[in-house]
Every structure is written in C-alpha cells, then in structure tokens.
Amino acid sequence: MNSFCLAATAFILLFCLSSRRVDAVEHGKNIIDIHCHTAGIGAGGSGCFVSPALQNSWKYRIYLKAFGVTEKELQKEGDSLILRRLSEKLAASQRVAAAVILAMDGVVNDAGELDTARTEIYIPNEFLAREVRRYPNLMFGASVNPYRRDAIQRLEKVADGGAVLVKWLPSIQHIDPADKRLVPFYLKLKELGLPLLTHTGEESSFTRTRDELGDPERLRLPLSLGVTVIAAHAASNGRNCGERNHDRFLRLSQEYPNLYADISALTQMNRLGHLLRLLNHKELHERLLYGTDMPLLKTGIVSPYAFLFRLPPAKLLAITGIENPWDRDVALKEALGVDDVIFTNVAALIRMPARIAKLISSKSNGGRQ
Template identity: 65%
Template sequence: MTVIDIHCHTAGIGAGDSGCFISPKLRRSWKYPIYLKSFGVTNTELEREGDCLVLRRLSERLAASSRVQAAVVLAMDGVVDSRGILDRERTEMYIPNDFLARECRQHPNLLFGASVNPLRPDALERLDAAAAAGAVLVKWLPSIQGTDPADRRLVPYYRRLAELGLPLLTHTGLEESFTRADNTLADPARLRLPLEEGVTVIAAHCATSGRSHGEENLARLLPLFAEFPSLYADISALTQVNRLGHLPRVLQHREIHGRLLYGTDMPLPATGLTSPWFHLFRLGPVEARRLAAIGNPWDQDVELKLALGMPEEILFRTARVLKIDQHQKHS
C-alpha cells in the first residue's frame, strides 16, 4: 500500500522566475542557512539552477526511501492587506500555487498541496484553479497568514472547499518556524466552523503545543473528533526536540487513532531536530543507535515513530483520505 507524507515543505528565493520569495528578515535569521542545508541546496545553486532545484532534491531523496512513496508538498500563500492584495512587507515566505503545481507535475512522487488565503477577493476562483491544477488539499498557516478559521465571512470559501472535495490542512498550536506569529488564530476550537460546513479538516501537528484560553490546545481539539467524522490530524513534527513526548501523549488517546495521518514536516527532520538520541529515555541506547544509523530522513522518521508506538495503519490512511488512486502517481 502507498505511504504518503501529508506534510512536506519547499522554499524558494525567486530564482528561475518561480515567483517565490523569503523576506529579508527571515533570510537574516539564523534559521535560514539551516533550512537551506536541510533542503540539500546552497544559495549559489538556487541562483544558478532556479528554485525548482529544491523540488528535484526533495523528490530524489524521497525516491531513495524504502518506506514512503510520495509526499504532499505545500504551497504558501502570503498575508493580504485590507484590499485583499498580497502584502509583501508582512509576508515572510511565499510559494505560489502555479509554480508548485507545475514543478510537482515533473516529479511522480510529489503531490501538489495548494495554499489560498481566504481573504483574497478572488479566493474562490483560486480554489477552482488549484483543483483544476491537481491540488490534493489546501494548506493554511493562520497564525502567519492572519486568517481566523472562525470568521463567518469564510463560509463561502468553506462551501467551495467541500464542493471541490479538497481537505483543509491547517496549523494548530504554537508556530515557531517564523520570526512572528499570532498564535491565537491557531486555537483548534476555531475549526468548528469549517467542520460544520462539511469541510474535511486536518489539524496539523494535532494541536500538541501551546494553550488557548487557559487550556491546552490538544484538550480543545479532542472533543471535536467525536462530534465531526470529517476531522483528522497529522502527526508531523511530533518527534522534534521541542516536542519531546508529544507523539506518545497523542497516542494515549486510542479513540482518535483512526483519525491520525502520517506526516513529517520535512525538511525539519533533515535538520537533526528529530534525532533518535533525543528519545534515548524511551528507546534505550541499542534502539536509538539502530535508528540513528538510518540515513534516509523519511525512513528514519517512520522507524522512529513506529518505535515510539505509532500503529502501522496510520502510515496508509492518507491515500484514502485524499482519495489518491494507489497507481495514480507511482505506477
């Protein structure tokens, strides 16, 4: 059966007329060279070969995995101003849909995950275009993009998502990868509105970090699973050093095992943030050494999560939720 990583990132600096950009502030951040290295590229290479190089390297590394066959690569729409126009000053990273859709078509193991800020005046048309271009889901980062999932102005957007059959993968919990974030917008309780409108919602990182209104975000997410059969959560990033114990904590809730989807938050596993040695207490030295010797980041991620108690069936659920034909991209 096909194993799909539902949560994989790319990046770009605008090389090769990609339309991507990274803000000067983020490029000055200590995180920027780490991200470049984790993608397996240098600034010089990007300027010479174009941002498509990131996708090529990602595809090649994924093709070398023995455990994961495909990954959903996520676009990133930006912040928009009061007129609904892209606000470059407040946008830290931008990856346009048309660039990503075109590049994913070049790589059979990469699936196109679109991103459309719902506050754009032509948001519905952009959703239609993304679906026509082969998008398998739509990704939001509310705390970065400045969107409130509970805003009733978004009801037409949610209804279009439901009509198109496009799931909404949206960040829940603290956001720590950018230089600024409004984490009040990542409160999982705000997802009630899209769920009520019939959208398949995937809570990224299973809301395992942070608190909202004095309550842990995971505790605010859990009751929604019982109420809405169309709610899922991904387990990406849950083995990072800043999230130690998060995966076992989620897995304690056996009632949601059937709603968990496999994801990595790649390239973060390639930065060393998910080293098995961070889990030495749970794994023991022999198992930690075995896992640390696995070179491919996807293979190591799968094996580490299995060792920490992830049921194997979680690996195979994404293809069904996204309605991906098992032979569609991998025959």
C-alpha cells in the same frame, strides 16, 4: 574500547540494520507524507520569495542546509532545484513512496491582494503545480488565503490543477478560521472535496506569529459545515483561554468525525511526549495521518536519542544509522507505537493523481505490476 566491545557493537549494528531491511520489504513502500515543505527565493522566475526579516534570521541558513541546497545553487539552477532534491531523496526511501508538497500563500491586505510587506514566505500555486508534475512521487498541496478578492476562483483553479488539499498557516497568513465571512470559501472547499490542512498550536519557525489564530477551537466553523479538516501537529503545543491547545483539539475530535490530525513534527525535541500522548487515544488512530514537516527533520531538532529512556539501545543505534530521513522518521515513529493504520490513512483520505496511485500500487507489490 577493547576488541571484544568493538566486535559486539558491530554485531548489534549489523543485526539491527538487517532487521530494518527485512521490515521494509515486509511492509512495502506504500506510505504518503502529507506534510512536506518547499521554499524559494525567486530564482528561475518561480515567483517565490522569503522576507528580508527571515533571510536575516539565523533560521534561514539552517533551512537551506536542511533542503540540501545553497543560495548560490538556487541562483544558478532556480528554485525548482529544491523539488528535484526532495524527489530524489524520497525516491531512495524504502518506506515512503510519495509526498504532498505544500504551497504557501501570503498575507492579504484590505483590498484582497497579496501584502508582500507582511508576508514572511510565499510559494505560489502556479509554480508548485507546474513543477510537481515533473516528478512521479510529488503531489500538489495548494494554498489559498480566503481573504483574497478572488479566493473562490483560485480554489477552483487549484482543484483543476490537481491540488489534493489546501494548506493554511493562520498565524503567519493572518487567517482567522472562525471568521464567518469565510463560509462561502468553506462551502466551496467541501464542494470540491479538498481537505483543509491547517496549522494548530504555536508556531516557531518564523520571525513573527499570531498564535491565537492557531487555536483549534477556531476550527468549529468549517467543521460544522462539513469540511474535512486536518489539524497539523494535532495542536501539540501552546495554550488558549487557559487550556492546552491539545485538550481543545481532543474535545473537538470527539464532536466532529471530519476532524483529522497529522503527526508531523511530533518527534521534535520541543514537542517531546506529544506523540505518545496522542497515541493513547486509540479511537483517533483511523483519523491520524503520517507527515514529516520536512525539512525540519534535517535541522537537528529531531533525534532518536531524545527517546533514550523509552527505546532500547540497540533500537536507538539502528534508527540513528538509517541514512534516509523519511526511513529514519518512519522507523522512529514505529518504535514509539505508530501503527500501520496511521501510516496508510493518507491514501484513503486524499484524491491521489493516477500516477501516484499507480506508484503506490507498484511499490506495495515489490515493483510487480
């Protein structure tokens, strides 16, 4: 490459990065990530665990690297290290102010107790609720398997502990959202004002799944009872009963105004085209929520260059050059057509702790109180 080409490339890069900084200042730091994961191996008495099958999988090392930790570091400092690293990286973001960190309950046996033999990953509510209070930019997303013997009491406890939502991953927790035995659980969710964030579509992050439980049609029961339901990933992959899950989600969204969806994971290379297809439904924009599915953003499955034929080279270069994963994700989704309404919907949906509301207000006003 000759000197002229080098100079031209440098000029384009500097121009694009300068534009990005201006955009960040203009927009302010007021975005909430509603879909952010943590993990743990039980270090420091956390109570977390990862199944032997998942630890022996090639995915395990990738996840540790994406979280920015090693197994040795976790053994030395405890599982709370992952939350500290998440908070620090989030604090460095110019656009995203806070994130909902998700607990993960396990599979439950016939006696209504945790079945560790069939559970792939477990992140207890008690550990997460305690740890997120230490950070000004993290919120508690609880997880309660409704088949637990004391599920209602657990719901009340996590609500008292500051939970802003309840998270399910039915295909690995073996939860059937359409099971009529769950009606009391749903009514308690509604009473407590806790949204249900539940995975929809296929699941590929674990070693075994029951993907039929991710069928969005199974959400009719909680929706009919008035529960606020958030379909994680907008059912963007897989099929059930001969239909695309996404089409089944769209039909439900027309019937139930209490059905929302997050846009996490929709820029992954295994979901190309899904975000653009979803954004075509303008009537849904006020019910779409920003999320990242962190740490998957940092596993190599998301790249701006996957959109080489949709975005101009200068824009791709600028986005690729953004170091912070949240800022890079926001910039990519903005370039693909995600509007300000979608980026700010989360704040209007969840009951934010006072410390988070204050943080959002401060960051939105350039740090001025």
